Amino acid sequence: MNGDIEPVPVAPPWKRDFPYEAQSEEEVTRREFARYLVLGAGTMAAANVGIAIWTQLRSINTGEPRAIVDLAAVDIGSTYLFHYPGNDDPAILVRLTDTEVVAFSQKCTHLGCVVYYEPGDEPDGGRWHCPCHEGNFEARTGSVISGPPTRPLGRIDLEVRADGTIWALGRHT
Ligand code: FES
Incomplete structure (x- = not known):
């Protein structure tokens, strides 16, 4: 106490x-x-x-028609990076043959990683590859070859004009 x-x-x-x-x-x-x-x-x-x-x-062919690059500036089997349809939309084209050029959105349809072109043995035998989860897309069509993507790459419609410039056609349908 x-x-x-x-x-x-x-x-x-x-x-x-x-x-x-x-x-x-x-x-x-x-x-x-x-x-x-x-x-x-x-x-x-x-x-x-x-x-x-x-x-x-979003449809990829919604932009204004736009000149991208001269065909002569891209070697066969080589790629060229640009933006389309908007200035923040990465896109890539590849010259497959003397006259054939194809272009796609560079965003993988799985979760949006950037795809790049992997040349094959033949100049036009490559594929689009996404390194994030090993997604692969067919070079000409952008359709899925393997991996988790279920939809093809967004294809950008092109034309080679008489002066040799490659154009994205944009809204043309
Ligand atoms: S983000 Fe391209 S395969 Fe997954």
């Missing part, structure tokens, strides 16, 4: 504002945290897939 008064424990303010009735507050908190984590991750994944689908559903 020294006359000291024992302090009365006082509940912290958060406990008064959010009085849990559960047997184990700690367990409930962890469970709820995990639920929010799963919910947040699911929402972000759904948003990413939605954005990828939206960008791929």
Whole structure:
């Protein structure tokens, strides 16, 4: 008996504002945290897939007709990078033969990674390759050869004009 008064424990303010009735507050908190984590991750994944689908559903041939490059400036089997239909839309063309040129959106139809051209043994025997998940597309048509993509690459309609310039035709149908 020294006359000291024992302090009365006082509940912290958060406990008064959010009085849990559960047997184990700690367990409930962890469970709820995990639920929010799963919910947040699911929402972000759904948003990413939605954005990828939206960008791929846009037609690629919606821009204004545009001169891209002189045919003579691209060697057979070589590629040329440009933007189409918008200035932020990466696109790529390849000269397959003396007269044949094809162009595609550079965005993979799986999750939007950048595709590039892998030459084959023959100048026109290459393919479009996406390194993210090993997606492969046919060089001429952009159709899926293998990997997770289910839709072909967005093909950009081209024409080689009389002066030798390659044009993206844009809205022409
Ligand atoms: S993003 Fe191209 S294969 Fe997945």
